[in-house]
Amino acid sequence: MRLSLEEAEKLVNKLNFRHADNTIVAVIQDSKTREVLTVGFMNREALLKTLTTGYLHLWSTSRKKLWLKGETSGNIQIVVDVKVDCDADAVLVLVRPVGPICHTGNFSCFYRGLMELETGD
Numbered sequence: 001m002r003l004s005l006e007e008a009e010k011l012v013n014k015l016n017f018r019h020a021d022n023t024i025v026a027v028i029q030d031s032k033t034r035e036v037l038t039v040g041f042m043n044r045e046a047l048l049k050t051l052t053t054g055y056l057h058l059w060s061t062s063r064k065k066l067w068l069k070g071e072t073s074g075n076i077q078i079v080v081d082v083k084v085d086c087d088a089d090a091v092l093v094l095v096r097p098v099g100p101i102c103h104t105g106n107f108s109c110f111y112r113g114l115m116e117l118e119t120g121d
Contacts, residue, residue, distance in 0.1 A: 001054055001079045008051035012044055016089040023059055024090055028069075028101065031080040031094040037101040038109040042091065054079050056095055075099030 003011070017024050023041040030037055040058040042050070046066050049057040056069040056077035070076035077095040084091055102109040 001051070001081055003051045005048070005052055008048050011051070012047050014088060015047070015084065015091075016087060017044065018089065021061060023061065026058065027090065027092045028056065028077065029092060029094050031096055035108055036110055037077075037095070037097065037107070047091070050079055050093065051082065056093060069101065070098065073099065073103075075101065077101060 015024055021041075021043075023043050024047070026040050026042045026046075028037045028040065029035065041061050042057070043059040043066070046057040046059045049055075049066065049068075056079055058067055058069055059065075060067055068076070076098045077093075078098065079093060080096055081094040082091055083094070097107070100107045102111065104111075
């Protein structure tokens, strides 16, 4: 999925970014398996880059920096489609993963059960 900058700006301007940090929640899902891979944040720039390049970009709230997912690992995420929730304050990004998405090397960031936090596994 790749849009022109003009098309992307029109759509981005219709979203409700959170006032505190000007971001929206981005749920990233495998387009084939529908498995949730990760959850992150996007500011306007990250969403515009995602829509115009066809590659997943996120906003790091801790580093205050835009980043291309897979920039250093090579595990880029190719955008297939983007859906918007009913309040227009979150997006679901359907991707075709090129390798694992998690920095731990796991395919998904959701590889642990809640009880594993208790045991430290």
